[in-house]
Amino acid sequence: MSEQDRTDLAAMEKTEEPDLDRGVIEAWAAKMISNPERAYRATFYVATIFFLVTTLFPFYWLLMVALTPRSDLSSVGVLTPGGFNPGAFVEIFTRLPFHRYIFNSFLIAVVATVIVLFVASLAGYVFGRLRFRAKNVLLLSVLVTSFFPPAAFFVPLNRLFNQNIDILRPLMQDGSLYNTPYAIFIPLSALYLPLSIFILMTFYSQIPDGLEDAARVEGTTRLGALFRIIVPLSAPGVATAGVLTFITVYNEYFFSSLMTDGRPGSWAPMLEGILRFQGEFEVLFNLMAAASIVAVLPVAILVIVAQEKIVSGLTAGAVKE
Amino acid sequence: MASVTLQDITKQYEDVTAVNDMNLEIRDGEFITFVGPSGCGKSTTMETIAGLTLPTEGAINIGDRDVTDLPPKDRGISMVFQNIALFPHMDVYENISFGLRLRKYDQEEIDRRVEEAADVVQLEGMMDRMPKEMSGGQRQRVAIARAIVREPDVFLMDEPLANLDAELRVHMRTQLQRLHRELDTTIIYVTHDQAQAMTMSDRIAVINGGVLQQVAPPLECYNEPANLFVAGFIGSPAMNFIEGEVIDGGFDSQYAQVDFDPATHGVSPGQDITVGIRPEDVFLEEDARKAASPTKAFDAVVDVIEPMGKEVNAYLLFDRDVEASAEGRGEGQLLINLAPDTDIAEGDDIRIVMDRENVHLFDRASGDAVTHSLE
Numbered sequence: 001m002s003e004q005d006r007t008d009l010a011a012m013e014k015t016e017e018p019d020l021d022r023g024v025i026e027a028w029a030a031k032m033i034s035n036p037e038r039a040y041r042a043t044f045y046v047a048t049i050f051f052l053v054t055t056l057f058p059f060y061w062l063l064m065v066a067l068t069p070r071s072d073l074s075s076v077g078v079l080t081p082g083g084f085n086p087g088a089f090v091e092i093f094t095r096l097p098f099h100r101y102i103f104n105s106f107l108i109a110v111v112a113t114v115i116v117l118f119v120a121s122l123a124g125y126v127f128g129r130l131r132f133r134a135k136n137v138l139l140l141s142v143l144v145t146s147f148f149p150p151a152a153f154f155v156p157l158n159r160l161f162n163q164n165i166d167i168l169r170p171l172m173q174d175g176s177l178y179n180t181p182y183a184i185f186i187p188l189s190a191l192y193l194p195l196s197i198f199i200l201m202t203f204y205s206q207i208p209d210g211l212e213d214a215a216r217v218e219g220t221t222r223l224g225a226l227f228r229i230i231v232p233l234s235a236p237g238v239a240t241a242g243v244l245t246f247i248t249v250y251n252e253y254f255f256s257s258l259m260t261d262g263r264p265g266s267w268a269p270m271l272e273g274i275l276r277f278q279g280e281f282e283v284l285f286n287l288m289a290a291a292s293i294v295a296v297l298p299v300a301i302l303v304i305v306a307q308e309k310i311v312s313g314l315t316a317g318a319v320k321e
Numbered sequence: 322m323a324s325v326t327l328q329d330i331t332k333q334y335e336d337v338t339a340v341n342d343m344n345l346e347i348r349d350g351e352f353i354t355f356v357g358p359s360g361c362g363k364s365t366t367m368e369t370i371a372g373l374t375l376p377t378e379g380a381i382n383i384g385d386r387d388v389t390d391l392p393p394k395d396r397g398i399s400m401v402f403q404n405i406a407l408f409p410h411m412d413v414y415e416n417i418s419f420g421l422r423l424r425k426y427d428q429e430e431i432d433r434r435v436e437e438a439a440d441v442v443q444l445e446g447m448m449d450r451m452p453k454e455m456s457g458g459q460r461q462r463v464a465i466a467r468a469i470v471r472e473p474d475v476f477l478m479d480e481p482l483a484n485l486d487a488e489l490r491v492h493m494r495t496q497l498q499r500l501h502r503e504l505d506t507t508i509i510y511v512t513h514d515q516a517q518a519m520t521m522s523d524r525i526a527v528i529n530g531g532v533l534q535q536v537a538p539p540l541e542c543y544n545e546p547a548n549l550f551v552a553g554f555i556g557s558p559a560m561n562f563i564e565g566e567v568i569d570g571g572f573d574s575q576y577a578q579v580d581f582d583p584a585t586h587g588v589s590p591g592q593d594i595t596v597g598i599r600p601e602d603v604f605l606e607e608d609a610r611k612a613a614s615p616t617k618a619f620d621a622v623v624d625v626i627e628p629m630g631k632e633v634n635a636y637l638l639f640d641r642d643v644e645a646s647a648e649g650r651g652e653g654q655l656l657i658n659l660a661p662d663t664d665i666a667e668g669d670d671i672r673i674v675m676d677r678e679n680v681h682l683f684d685r686a687s688g689d690a691v692t693h694s695l696e
Contacts, residue, residue, distance in 0.1 A: 210404045213393075214400070215408070216373065216393045
């Protein structure tokens with residue numbers, strides 16, 4: 001319907017019932033009916049504002065708490081800080097080596113993501129592109145592990161990692177994995193692997209067989225075809241799996257806190273660092289808030305960068321041929 | 322440049338045998354076409370040559386190397402695929418040079434070869450286009466350039482023209498023949514379209530049900546088909562078949578009789594045989610002189626006439642009681658080609674003769690050809 005038609009229609013309606021006395025709401029409803037695009041736009045804005053407020057307001061308030069000096073914490077307003085003390089963002093690094101905690105988490109998350117993407121790529125290739133006996137049984141058993149609560153694995157793993165294993169002695173001082181990054185990213189990689197396998201499997205299975213055959217005839221091995229052709233064409237899927245894994249591992253607390261003693265030198269993660277601002281007699285909410293904001297930054301940057309990748313991957317018309 | 326030898330190739334999937342004990346010698350520099358209906362095993366055969374699937378039994382030699390267990394990349398082959406299979410995330414240059422870059426050629430050599438290949442298929446000035454920005458024909462030319470740039474011993478082409486429109490297909494057909502002349506390389510071509518097989522190949526390998534039916538030059542397959550399947554598959558419109566049996570002094574069936582001496586053609590009275598006659602080898606009785614050696618005349622009724630311009634296809638019934646099948650080629654029916662100015666109309670009673678020189682006899686039990694001429 002063109003703009004012209006619509007105004008004509010509205011005019012017709014008006015001439016048909018010219019003297020109808022309408023209330024404010026009734027008149028507004030009539031206007032929306034004759035011009036539905038306005039209604040759609042209004043709904044869009046309402047929904048957007050709602051989601052923005054519910055997701056962004058906590059951050060805003062975190063910033064307000066962080067800016068409030070320690071002594072004025074009781075007077076933080078809903079929209080305004082109880083004072084102005086940007087020094088909190090410096091203090092978190094001086095009072096504790098908070099950068100070390102962030103580095104720990106970041107490194108653990110990067111290593112876990114690399115391991116997960118590599119192993120899940122191989123597994124995704126097998127499940128998505130090959131036909132073999134007992135494939136579904138195998139796939140199901142891989143997926144089932146991801147349905148277990150992580151806590152179920154904790155006790156056996158904790159016992160295992162506290163054991164002194166002689167083979168590891170040359171690598172670790174006491175031969176135990178406790179207080180090492182291995183104790184964190186090994187179980188976490190394993191836990192988040194099934195989801196990534198599932199995501200990559202669905203993406204890889206959609207790449208036409210001809211492309212893989214072409215790559216192999218042109219001179220790659222199966223593995224070469226996977227990493228040169230299938231993975232690049234599945235960029236959106238790989239980015240999704242990678243971002244999901246990175247964020248979950250970076251934010252992970254349960255395993256990370258139990259597999260270390262909480263000191264920064266023992267590879268304790270970022271969340272452990274934030275909680276360290278909670279003293280015996282006092283909780284330094286402003287420092288915790290400042291630390292939280294700093295800790296969120298790497299993830300936020302990653303998501304923004306990866307989002308571009310995802311979009312560019314999609315617009316390349318990757319899976320079409 | 323190399324010959325290709327298939328020795329006892331069998332490919333067994335869980336419950337089907339895709340290729341059954343195939344033996345084939347492909348000569349150096351030959352353009353050979355695997356042709357057959359879909360699902361006949363021709364693509365599987367090509368995939369085993371490429372190394373994309375491993376044969377259950379048998380051996381493959383390219384040149385004098387046994388390549389049976391080599392991966393595709395080490396076989397000295399290149400391949401053009403039915404769905405073209407350009408890498409969508411690479412531009413034309415990257416697509417063509419992919420194999421060379423993997424083999425770590427130096428940049429100068431790569432540039433020179435890519436330019437040469439692009440020249441052969443007329444792709445100049447398109448090096449930085451992405452595949453999705455190109456038409457079907459252009460993409461297919463890129464795929465061919467990618468195949469020739471590595472100067473392989475053997476080209477494999479798996480229905481490369483199937484996804485192109487009819488006009489482009491005919492154009493690319495001549496281009497491929499020209500390419501074969503220029504490169505002088507062994508080309509193995511797979512198609513289900515017997516017209517492509519007839520027009521392009523030095524030899525045709527007709528495959529059905531995973532079994533090789535006949536390997537011969539196109540005209541030999543046409544004029545001397547080895548069995549009923551080849552006779553029915555090669556040639557368009559297809560050969561007519563009349564089922565009957567051998568009697569003393571010739572062939573007898575419900576609708577037609579042909580006189581010949583059974584003994585000289587290696588059949589004996591009582592044997593079930595099928596007479597095969599191509600549409601162009603049947604004539605109206607008054608035109609019988611056009612046949613080198615006409616048989617005696619039969620009665621027939623004109624069912625449907627299809628004027629084609631340079632000829633007329635006439636679907637005949639041997640008598641009015643025959644029930645015409647939808648495709649017009651069933652029991653008691655006959656398709657013939659006539660000159661475009663022939664004066665017949667649907668429903669006419671006519672008399673026809675066959676050309677004895679081109680009457681084929683097939684043993685019905687085995688399907689094998691017995692003779693290709695009654696002279």
